[in-house]
Amino acid sequence: MENNKIKSFTDLIAWQESHQLVLIIYKMLKTFPKEEVFALTDQMRRCSISISSNIAEGFSRQGKKEKMQFYYMAKGSLTELQNQLLVSRDVGYISKEKFTEIADQTVLVHKLLNGLLKSCFAKY
Numbered sequence: 808m809e810n811n812k813i814k815s816f817t818d819l820i821a822w823q824e825s826h827q828l829v830l831i832i833y834k835m836l837k838t839f840p841k842e843e844v845f846a847l848t849d850q851m852r853r854c855s856i857s858i859s860s861n862i863a864e865g866f867s868r869q870g871k872k873e874k875m876q877f878y879y880m881a882k883g884s885l886t887e888l889q890n891q892l893l894v895s896r897d898v899g900y901i902s903k904e905k906f907t908e909i910a911d912q913t914v915l916v917h918k919l920l921n922g923l924l925k926s927c928f929a930k931y
Contacts, residue, residue: 816866820920825859825881828912832888835909839900847900850889857884858916862923875927882920889913 816822832855836848858881865877889910895905 816863819862819866821916821923822859823863825862825916826917827861828916829855830911831912835900835905847895848893851888854884854887858888872928875924878920878923882917885913885917885920
C-alpha cells in the first residue's frame with residue numbers, strides 16, 4: 808500500500824484474512840458428504856462469505872453507527888461459522904487438526920474485527 812493509506816476495503820487486513828477464511832472453507836467443504844449440500848455446506852458457505860462482505864460494506868459506509876453495524880454483523884456471521892465448525896468436527900466431517908487450523912483463522916479474524924470496531928470508536 809502506498810503510504811500505508813487504506814483506499815479500498817481490500818486494503819483492510821481484516822478483509823484479507825476473512826477472504827482467506829472463505830477460501831479455506833470452500834476448499835474444506837469439497838470433502839463434505841453430498842447429503843450436506845443443502846444443509847451444513849450451504850450454511851457454512853453463506854456465513855463465511857457474509858463475514859468478508861459485511862467488512863467490505865462497512866468500509867464503504869460513512870457514519871460511525873452504520874460502519875459498526877456491518878462490522879458487528881460480520882462478527883455474528885463469524886460466530887455462526889465457529890459453531891458450524893464445531894458441529895462439523897463433532898460429526899466427523901473434519902479432523903481435529905483441520906478444525907484447529909480453521910478455528911485459529913477464525914480467532915484471527917475475530918481479533919481483527921475487534922480492531923476495526925475499536926478504530927470506529929477512536930475516530931469519533
